[in-house]
Amino acid sequence: MARSFSQSELTLERAKAGMSQVVKKFDRIDTDHKDYITRQQIKDVMKEGPSSRNKI
DSSP: OOOOOOTTEEOHHHHTTTOHHHHHHHHHHOTTOSSOEEHHHHHHHHHTOHHHHTTO
């Protein structure tokens, strides 16, 4: 049975529908390796600043 994701959980497939920056950084954002990310995880990576964001 396939897992159902909530509205607050963003999968890579859903991100591909228009979130190119998130797609590029998905593996870095998905620190828990659950195959989905949350808004808070995205915010945390974006807070790190441009120099650390480019280390992907």
